[in-house]
Amino acid sequence: MQNIFYGRSYLAEKDFSGEELYTLIKLAEHLKFLKQQRVPHEYLKGRNIALLFEKTSTRTRSSFTVAATDLGAHAEFLGAKDIQFGKKESLSDTARVLGSMYDAIEYRGYSQPVVETLAAESHVPVWNGLTDDWHPTQMLADFMTMDEVFGHLKGLKLAYLGDARNNVANSLLVTGALLGVDIALVAPESLQPTTEVQQIAHKFAEKSGAKIVLTDDVTLGVQGAHVLYTDVWASMGEEDAWAERIQLLQRYQINAEVVAQTGRADTIVLHDLPAFHDLETTMAQDIYKRFGLTEMEITNEVFHADNAKQFQQAENRLHTIKAVMAATLGELFLPQPLAID
Known part of the structure; x- marks a missing residue:
């Protein structure tokens, strides 16, 4: 067989x-x-x-x-x-x-x-x-969710906001390039993927026709996006980086204004979880005490909106x-x- x-x-x-x-x-x-x-x-x-x-x-x-x-x-x-x-x-x-x-x-x-x-x-x-x-198993769930919602993958655009040199961003860039999905990584220049990862993605994009954009401009990056995606600002083992990351990434939060900037009525929001969207965790409470933030990479309003598909994504x-x-x-x-x- x-x-x-x-x-x-x-x-x-x-x-x-x-x-x-x-x-x-x-x-x-x-x-x-x-x-x-x-x-x-x-x-x-x-x-x-x-x-x-x-x-x-x-x-x-x-x-x-x-x-x-x-x-x-x-x-x-x-x-x-x-x-x-x-x-x-x-x-x-x-x-x-x-x-x-x-x-x-x-x-x-x-x-x-x-x-x-x-x-x-x-x-x-x-x-x-x-x-x-x-993070290859996460990618299959992410793009499966997009395929379920839109009925196809080719021609879609995903904009990722936040720390774009972590494993999730690396994998989104390369997987989108493989599948013919346009990818915009929207992040400060210091938090963009390595040259090696970018080269891998561009090689695949040449074959699939996917468009790749790396930018620190939120308005430019999210324009026309079918999918907005974010992740925690400091990955596991980077807890000592919170002060620096908050300073760098606050303007890359996914909020209602950013969703509106896509210019699309059908934009969905994804997050690989866990998410810091409220104060219902001890870590979030610690961040609030130290920095005064009640929400970080995504607002509670957007997290609970009808177009937020992170729990479908998690099941997948x-x-x-x-x-x-x-x-x-x-x-x-x-x-x-x-x-x-």
Whole structure:
């Protein structure tokens, strides 16, 4: 039975074609339908999956665990205190041991070389749940949400506002370029992606026809955008950067005025969560005490508006992760990648 994905790892979007990514998105939409209709789809029955988490998680851990259960597999969680990488055992030795016991491995942590070494040494499919460089499972959920809302991807424009040199922005830029979606990264010059990431995106954009804009001008960047996207201003492990980031990024907040500047009535808003839109968390309360802000990257008004699709986006983490797991580990018939609509 032919499957173009079988046995492959999913480490970064740049390792796949746009058509392959779109095939995974459409498979995720099908799996979402099966789950909604309560149709069993145990394509991975009898398989065992290791979930390695150096960084904490809500959506990623829940998505992989539920996806594995729905697919009939068993998922074993190994947290930061359970993983011996470079402490009592080398990364290579750990990878070989895990590969001998598990049929696939998920890794969420800091280093991209770690997830790449796991794939090289374990000889089983490895899935990147997040590293400091890339966030590939998040991207499938993001672009699936856009495909559901608009019915297509090609010709759409996504404008990302905020810290544009983090893993989410890197992945949005490259994934949009692969899928033919115009991407505008709207951020201060000091928080734009590296030259290497930009070069990767431009190479893919030449083939897909996607337009890429990097600008510090909010009005220019969001004009005509079908999608406004933002993320927290300081990523995990950057808590000491809050003062600098707030000073740099306050004018890149997604608020009602910015939504209106798109000039479109059908613009949607996405956020990969968690979001600082109110004071209902201890971290937000700490930010308020230190800086007097009640909202940061997105206002509470916009977060709760009808055009805000972040919870649909969050649910789609499950379905897209399930698609990656089923496609790379299951015996499905997926002979040819789909043309991108």
